[in-house]
Amino acid sequence: MRWINQRPSKGAQVVLACLPFVLLGLAYLIGSAVRLADNPADKLLPSLQSMGRMIEVMALTPDKRTGDYLLWSDTYASLGRLWAGLGIATALALLLGLVIGVLPVARAVLSPFVAFVSMVPPLALLPILFIVLGLGEVSKIALIVIGVAPILARDLSLAALALPREQIVKAETLSASTWLIAIRVVLPQIMPRLIDSLRLQLGPAFLFLIAAEAISSDSGLGYRIFLVRRYLSMDVIFPYVIWITLLAVVMDLGLRVLRRRLYPWTELEGAR
Amino acid sequence: MSGLTIQNVWKEYGDQVVLENISLSIAPRSFVALVGPSGCGKTTFLRMLLGQEVPTRGRIDWDGTALPPEPGPERGVVYQRYSVxxxxxxxxxxxxxxxxxxxxxxxxxxxxxxxxxxxxxxxxxxxxxxxxxxxxxxxxxxxxxxxxxxxxxxxxxRPRILLLDEPFGALDPGIRAEIHTLMRRLWNELPMTVVMVTHDLREAFTLATRIIAFDRTRNRPEERLRYGATITKDIAIWPPRRAGAQTLYDADIPPSQDDLTAFGLTSGTTRLPDGDIPDDATYPPHG
Structure with a gap:
């Protein structure tokens, strides 16, 4: 049989999905063991035991200086910034995307501008943000908003424009005003796309967050890994990276479940 | 003048003339079927009646006043797709x-x-x-x-005009017959004028009171751009159908009985009464 027609069974799928993770773990363990056998003080690929010790120090032991549990206070600070940024970006993008998608005049005014702004590399704006908004929370949140909002807005306006013209005309024959078409026809149909788009933007949002924290901060996940980098503390950096990844994965799954719960019609065969 | 009045309507997209000089009166409570080859402007005409498109020249009146230039609740529409x-x-x-x-x-x-x-x-x-x-x-x-x-x-x-753009074109024949029965009942019962675009002549003759055919009268390649389609046939169904009144041949036969073989009449059909294939039959038939 051709390869294109060979499908794994359910059980095989689970095994195959785990395979890359297991391989990566094994490769690390072997590499770590080889290096440590050579030089017990090696810092590059620390053993699981030393990572476990550092996780205990970071997550379960209060910091001597501040009395905080560092992993949790870092997570709290970072997620606060991330969610504030994503929240503002989402609200802004929804408004812009809806207006651009629904009103031809607004589209003429805003669409080229938003397309232009979305091409500005956000990290290049970071120095400007630090200078104008200071080194506090505002500039970090602003970076996430500037990085995420234009792309979300463009995606949403495209989704709104992709709705069949027939639906809009149909709504007009059902006595809908422009406002009612926006809130009862277009908005509910672009919300699922907003959630999916947001899932895709989680990666960039984390990138902007960690970049901003690395440069100027006194707490946060990005701040911590760039701080301990000076001591080559791979035993802290590895667990932090895995933790950040897990946070992003959980948020991604959460958004997916949210979309299914709120918009069950998107899961149906034949619905767009 | 009651009903729909279309006076000297033209529709052009840039240089392309799509419809030329359409004039037509449609009495209230009619059921008009628009037929014609693909790309002859039937749907464009329907969209102008709906207000989705505006005529380049000419006017469309309802009961003597111009129809609003955008769709509204006085005109209902059902498309082939994306209607819900x-x-x-x-x-x-x-x-x-x-x-x-x-x-x-x-x-x-x-x-x-x-x-x-x-x-x-x-x-x-x-x-x-x-x-x-x-x-x-x-x-x-x-x-x-x-x-x-x-x-x-x-x-x-409760629209006064119901516009249908090939509404049943994608349905299979059995389902289509059922929905035709429904459509005829609704038109009989509700005070509305219906205009329907269709490719199916049988459908047009089954439902409509009047059939309007659109076609291009000049169709040479060098003429295609500057000459649009116009009304080439205007057929009133005989005997006339009237909304709310039974006509001679509109007795609604359920599709399950709309089959001569069900009554044992095999003439005029190639199907056999009970579906048996005779022993001496050869398939495929020779000759």
């Missing part, structure tokens, strides 16, 4: 129109008004044969049921 909202259940789809009319600010009604509206919507769904499907989403319905839903949704607004 995929994010609303069947019941919500049908309630959508009256809801938006009653609540221009939020587009939703609540409490007793909502219950009353839901009852009306259920009655309409029963009328079109969709009772029991209230909680489903359109994607869970078959093509025929989706078109029934689109009809119900449009009829909730």
């Amino acid at each position: 909202f995929p994010h609303l259940t069947v019941l919500q789809n049908v309630m959508m129109g009256p809801e938006m009319r009653q609540a221009p600010l939020v587009g939703r009604v609540f409490g007793p008004a909502r219950r009353k509206l839901a009852d009306e919507a259920r009655a309409m769904l029963t009328e079109v044969g969709l009772s029991g499907a209230e909680a489903k989403y359109p994607a869970q319905l078959s093509g025929g049921m989706q078109q029934r839903l689109a009809l119900a949704q449009a009829l909730m607004m």
